[in-house]
Amino acid sequence: MKKFAFTLLLMLFVLVLPEHGQAAAANNKIFLDGKELTAGQSAPVENVGGSVMVPLRMISENLGYKVDWDQPSKTVTIAQQLTTVKLVVDQTAASVDDKTVILTNAPINRNGTTLVPIRFISEQFGLTVSWDNTQKIVTLITPETGGSNTGSGSGSADGGSTVVVPPAEPAKDLTMVNGISFNENRLTIAMEGNAVPKVSKVSGPDRIVIDLENATFSDLFGSGQVLDPNLNGSLAVTGYPDVTAVRYSLYSTSPYTVRFVIDTTSSKNYSVEVSGDTSRLVVVDLNAVTTDNPSTQxxxxxxxxxxxxxxxxxxxxxxxxxxxxxxxxxxxxxxxxxxxxxxxxxxxxxxxxxxxxxxxxxxxxxxxxxxxxxxxxxxxxxxxxxxxxxxxxxxxxxxxxxxxxxxxxxxxxxxxxxxxxxxxxxxxxxxxxxxxxxxxxxxxxxxxxxxxxxxxxxxxxxxxxxxxxxxxxxxxxxxx
Ligand SMILES: [Zn+2]
Structure with missing residues (x-):
């Protein structure tokens, strides 16, 4: 059985080897838990209709999942312990443990390389994915329990074909942060989901901290704002005397927490408004009267x-x-x-x-x-x-x-x-x-x-x- 799987894997590697050199996609980078995956350097990563598509090879080589390829039916099977995902090239219908699901974008074939939607796959196995469209960076984060699997397979006798990632709790019902802006002395956060902002004022240095629990950045966020491989970034703020910077990060993965920080020049009062149901806007408004100490307001x-x-x-x-x-x-x-x-x-x-x-x-x-x-x-x-x-x-x-x-x-x-x-x-x-x-x-x-x-x-x-x-x-x- 092992030998059979190894043979399949070899076939897969032959199938997905890029045929036209590295030039076209040389800018794409893929990071797993903050470390760059060198194997992804030559592979084309595409953003197809908002879905980040990555070479199937990346799934097997870097995430350590077991990948099988059936040429006649163009079916990809990805397995990790108890979860099995099947996808078919050019078909939006896929299956997870024999349950049919419909993908936003079907797997595609590019010059012999099969590209699969990384968000869909990673979510089935409990990973979080972000796509920074400006820097062409895919960022994958494994849950705490699975964080040590980068480069897995290297110590395996049969080339990694049977290495699996330990089971992880899939992230459920995460609120997706889609974008932010700072205008008119107001920070506006656009998101999809039910996360409720926790806002607090911190001193030394003065800043306002906004935490969204059970939330992460969506692909869309990465296309509008800069996110570094560790899912940190900042927003350029000019022309506001009270605010020096707006920073953001995936602050925690247990639980998933997106943190925004407004760096202020002094202790600033603020008001918070949340509008919308599941497509929400959170507005943190600094257009309030400043006092040194809220208790003396x-x-x-x-x-x-x-x-x-x-x-x-x-x-x-x-x-x-x-x-x-x-x-x-x-x-x-x-x-x-x-x-x-x-x-x-x-x-x-x-x-x-x-x-x-x-x-x-x-x-x-x-x-x-x-x-x-x-x-x-x-x-x-x-x-x-x-x-x-x-x-x-x-x-x-x-x-x-x-x-x-x-x-x-x-x-x-x-x-x-x-x-x-x-x-x-x-x-x-x-x-x-x-x-x-x-x-x-x-x-x-x-x-x-x-x-x-x-x-x-x-x-x-x-x-x-x-x-x-x-x-x-x-x-x-x-x-x-
Ligand atoms: Zn008068």
Whole structure:
């Protein structure tokens, strides 16, 4: 029997010897557990419709599986202990232990060499395969128990025809990582499968680590990104001051774990979103406010976080009063005074969208509150009208969930300005529409009205307004 198998193997070698020298496929390299398989140097490795096809000879010589070839039926039989795989050239129907399976791509014949789909075969025997299309590298990884079989057969008396790889647990239901990108300060990972990302922040040096358990890189990943023979690689990141590099690797094979590392210049906060069912996108977003220590992040430890927004700023003066006073300065004065008072409160943290005469886009104001997951958003303004007679205090809400806050704030605001009560109103303003927490926009009075303007720029009135805002916040939040 041994002699018969040896004869078959000899026939096989004759069949698969390349006929046209080494030039055409000289760039292809095959690595098994990080070691290059020299026997594969002269063999053509092809990527056919997304399937990496390798010479049958590689299977027998390097993986040590028993390979038989039946010329009349063009059938390849590959066996390793209890598993037997049969494939037929140009047929997508194959069998594994007498069960029929359909291949994505059939084995093919190239100038007398039979090429077989390496992923399919390796998976039947518990190996993992990756294909780096840029570098034309096939990477095979044997399970931990089978890792010492590189070059097996060399010590065998009959030329390796009966050497087998020890049994291994086939990798089941692995999530395949298909690609990554880093854009807009976000790392996006595309994958097929159910792996759930575990994300953590690590210091010394600062980095964000994303682990996908029960996952590995697909052939597709290797065609889009560089993977070295040990399944490590990195993504070029330029133009992002907070991020120096994005690295990735097959971190473990027990269990299979793909690890991504975002190297950051400082401790960065992030958010994680997973979308899709089995074709998933994982987005790790670094567009969050940076703090040195997450435990000191505003709003933590049961404290309420209030974002105060002084309307307008810098080139955007807001309304201009009848005596030439600018709304932006009134807004800032109120917000600074309110913040001073709120800092004395034990249960409230306060964040200002601006604390000096700077310009901010409306979306950035809303984003500050949303990124911080603030509990309240209060935007301070003063109004203007073409009618100089228009006078009084208003509070605006946009979403129904903000109406209760508007009612409370208006009550205190009217008391502190002493101006007429123009009531709580609906207003479709960006900052109270795009924020995700109860949000109001205060119009303390009309700068186009001489009386209102005079009142609003008095220091003692501004102090009262700040006190009124604090009272409203505390009542709404139920704080003593
Ligand atoms: Zn305004």
């Amino acid at each position: 505003p709003g933590n430890n049961g404290r309420k976080l209030v974002v105060l927004d002084a309307g307008h700023g810098a080139k955007d003066s807001g309304a201009v009063g009848v005596t030439g006073k600018y709304e932006k300065n009134f807004n800032l004065a109120i917000v600074l005074k309110t913040a001073e008072l709120l800092k004395k409160e034990n249960n409230v943290d306060v964040v200002l969208t601006r604390s000096d005469d700077t310009f901010l886009e409306l979306k950035d104001r809303a984003a500050i509150a949303n990124n911080l997951n603030a509990d309240l958003f209060i935007s301070v303004h003063a109004n203007s009208s073409s009618s100089s007679a228009a006078s009084g205090t208003e509070t605006y809400y946009q979403r129904e969930s903000s109406k209760a806050l508007a009612n409370v704030m208006q009550k205190y605001l009217v008391q502190s300005t002493g101006l007429s009560n123009r009531g709580v109103r609906y207003g479709n303003f960006h900052v109270i529409r795009e924020t995700k927490m109860p949000a109001v926009l205060l119009e303390a009075g009309y700068l186009s009205n001489k009386g209102d303007e005079s009142v609003l720029f008095k220091d003692d009135v501004q102090n009262k307004i700040a006190e009124g805002i604090v009272s409203g916040i505390k009542e709404y939040l139920g704080l003593k």
